[in-house]
Every structure is written in structure tokens, then in C-alpha cells.
Amino acid sequence: SQQGEEDPQALSIQEGENATMNCSYKTSINNLQWYRQNSGRGLVHLILIRSNEREKHSGRLRVTLDTSKKSSSLLITASRAADTASYFCATAARVNAGNMLTFGGGTRLMVKP
């Protein structure tokens, strides 16, 4: 089955540093989405990258997608304590299948003030 798998599982950095999280998946995708989840809360959509795109930016977020390697990365620049959360990648496999997403296990990011 197709799965997104993030690494590292946990990341601890100082405020102001950059954080890079990686995601790998197994089968062809239509798009890949990144979400943030604060402890015990809902999933906040961060960014969607389509299979024919290689890079997208949104504020301090930069996402890359390499379909040949079946991998994606999420870079958060100039991190803040408020960025502390779990980050998940989720892949949408098929066109016309709705937005059925397969989530990875997530990266727990801690940003120390």
C-alpha cells in the first residue's frame, strides 16, 4: 500500500534555525500535501504540491517534490517557537478518486526559544 513516511521522526532545533523534514512514498501520486498538527488539535493545511510541480513556496515554507525518487521535503526557514508541532505529509494517489489521502507517521518538531 502507498504510504508517506517522514524522517526524522523527531527534530529539535533552536529558534531562528531552519528545519527540514522529508517524506517518502511508494506509488504514483496526484499530489502531495503537508499538514501541521499541534498536540491534540486538528490538522492545519500548509501546502499542496502537484505531481508536475517541483517546488512551491508559502511564506517561510518551501516544499520540494522529486517524483523520480518518490520523495518530498518541507523546509521551514527562520523557525519560531510557535512552529513547534507535528508535521505530516499526505499523498493523494489517483485522479478522480476524490482527495483520499494517505498520511505518514509525522515528524515532531520542537523549536526551543
Place this chain on the structure above:
Amino acid sequence: EPEVTQTPSHQVTQMGQEVILRCVPISNHLYFYWYRQILGQKVEFLVSFYNNEISEKSEIFDDQFSVERPDGSNFTLKIRSTKLEDSAMYFCASSATGQNTEAFFGQGTRLTVV
């Protein structure tokens, strides 16, 4: 900013009881979803719903589960006879279309079966 809202935020129920989890998707969205997250585990897809019918469902979504859009705004997940292993956070989501659009999630309902 439009958002998906879910009620209740917490639900405690006895094993064997029926529960209904409620969601109000974003008003102009056409696709609706339920996902669940067992504590410490991945978020798992349950079901997608479009044009008043189920469009996709996972193996988890067995006969004890059902979904309904009883009116123009609500989207519900019913669990007929709850089991201990149904304890999880249940997320509702919606998207404008089914292709290459963001799925927006609600804050979730934490279901505890005792």
C-alpha cells in the same frame, strides 16, 4: 476564514452504544471525508462522500459505520455499536473538488469508548 466545524469536541460512550459525530463542512465544498487517528498512530482514511453517496471507503469503514448528509450543511458519521478499539480522534474534512485541491480538516472529535 471559512472552516470545518465538528461537534462534539469530546464524546465518551459505553461499549455497544451508538454514536453520531457531526460536521459542518465549508459551505461551497463538494467533497467530504472522515478520517481517524488512534492515539499515537497515523491519520487513517475512512470514507469520502460526493454527490450524496460514498465515493471511496477504506477497509476500516465496515458495516458498523455509516455516513449521511441529512441536510444542506451537516455531514455525520454514525458508529452503530461502538467497540473499545473505536476510541480515537475523528476528523472531518472537506475539499472544493476531488482533484488537486486542498483538504481542510476540522478540529476533531475525541471519542472514548469505555
